[in-house]
Amino acid sequence: MRRGVAAGALGGALVLMTAACSGGSAGGGSTDATPVAAKSTAAAAPKPTVSAAVLSIEPKNGSQDVKPAGPVKVSVASGKLTTVKVTDKDGKEVPGSVAADGVSWVPKAGLSVGTRYRVSAQAADANGLVATAESSFTTLTPDEDAGPHDNISDGQTYGVGMIVSLTFDRTVKDKAAVEKGITFETSDGSVVKGHWFGGTRVDFRPEKFWTPGTKxxxxxxxxxxxVAPDVYGGVDADEPFVIGRSQVSTVDVAKHEMQVVKDGQVVDNIPITAGKPGFDSWNGTMVIKEMAERTRMSSQGVSGITKGDEYDLDDVPHAMRLTDSGTYVHGNSWATGAMGSYNASHGCIGVEDARYGSNSSDAGKLYNSSLIGDVVTVVNSKGPKVEAWNGLSGWNVNWGEW
Incomplete structure (x- = not known):
């Protein structure tokens, strides 16, 4: 600024001098002199040293019990964001993106519960001057979770009809958020989708039966x-399992026969007895969901039971459960004359067996060749079609509806 003032003074002196030196020649003639114009030498404006960009970070520094879903927002006025970094206590960075206009940033996913985060942001104004801001906050630790549990054991091998069933102890309100939080990685690229049965259960399956050997x-x-107001999902875990060989059995109630197809080849035709009139077996595709070498079966709670028709059997052998309502494929030693001849059960599929079970019986051989997840389809029964929620019977829902 001092140099500018000096230059202005000098310019003024030059103008005055030119005006005073207008004179004639020695011969007495006169010569007209062209005056020199004055030069503007106004002082230059000082350059700013502080950025005009104003950063704003939410949540505010020191915030506690912050909900993890979309809490972080970084914005700037009179500038453009250049850097935004959000990290947890271990230095793991939260992915996010700056908006196209450069004035805001949001994370690409929710944060973790019970975690302290640090936010560092920079922005530049029109002159390139940089402003910085930092903040830290802690997300809440849930008081309760929804208690999720599924029907999968790590590393287990299942049949080609296996359906993953996830049940919650608390009603789920945000079903879309739950579905987004569950992904399936399949070795053959199979697409797996979920279907809800009420507010506490969601089942997952591919469009068609699994391909044998799929990981x-x-x-x-x-x-x-x-998943619901102030209730969180409660689990971060990876559960691997394998699909074994294919075994699909078809029970023809009219023929009193079960045909067993393994890896595309018929391996057995087994005489059976199914549900008698009034206790007709379900039609439709079911899946073995539980297996027990011996189990107890009782008529208690079975609708339609009349006096004299009650039963309570505590040692039913080779029992393979198909439905929640109590349909089994199981060994039968008390009605062996019915096998292949007539239907005598209360809805189950009976297969000939010894009193306490025999590995060499039809039931024993079928049991020992079976896996949880194997398919059993019942046809030609006078009973109704099994509901999709009853056991792992979701294969009765077409893919578009699923």
Whole structure:
């Protein structure tokens, strides 16, 4: 600024001098002199040293019990964001993106519960001057979770009809958030989708039966998902399982016969007895969901039971459960004359067996060749079609509806 003032003074002196030196020649003639114009030498404006960009970070510094879903927002006025970094206590960075206009940033996913985060942001104004801001906050630790549990054991081998069934102890309100938090990794690229039965159960399956040998891993990322107001999913885990060989059995109630097809080849035709009139077996595709070498079966709770028709059997052998309502394929030693001849059960599929079970019986051989997840389809029964929620019977729902 001092140099500018000096230059202005000098310019003024030059103008005055030119005006005073207008004179004639020695010969007495006169010569007209062209005056020199004055130069503007106003002082230059000072350059700013502080950025005009104003950063704003939410949540505010020191915030506690922050909900993990979309809490972080970074914005700037009078500038453009250049850097935004959000990290947890271990230095793991939260992915996010700056908006196209450069004035805001949001994370690409929710944060984790019970975690401290640090936010560092920078922005530049029109002159390139940079402003910085930092903040830290802690997300809430849930008081309760929804208690999710499924029917999968790590590393287990299942049949080609296996359906993954996930049940919650609390009603789920945000079903879309739950579905987003569950992904399936399949070795053959099979697409797996979920279908809800009420507010506490969601089942998952591919469009068609699994391909034998497929390796599957379920990725649960629900711990930080708010499934209902103030209730969180409660689990972050990976569960691998494998699909074994294919075994699909068809029970023809009219013929009193079960045909067993393994890997595309018929391996057995087994005489059976199915549900008698009034206790007709379900039609439709079912899946073996539980297996027990011996189990107890009772008529208690079975509708339609009349006096004298009650039963309570505590040692039913080779029992393979198909439905929640109590349909089994099981060994039968008390009605062996019915096998292949007539229907005598209360809805189950009976297969000839010894009193306490024999590995060499039809029931024993079928049991020992079976897996949880194997398919059993019942046809030609006078009973109704099994509901999709009853056991793992979701294969009775077409893919478009599923």
């Amino acid at each position: 599957v891993t379920i990725h649960y990322r629900l711990k930080s998902v708010e």
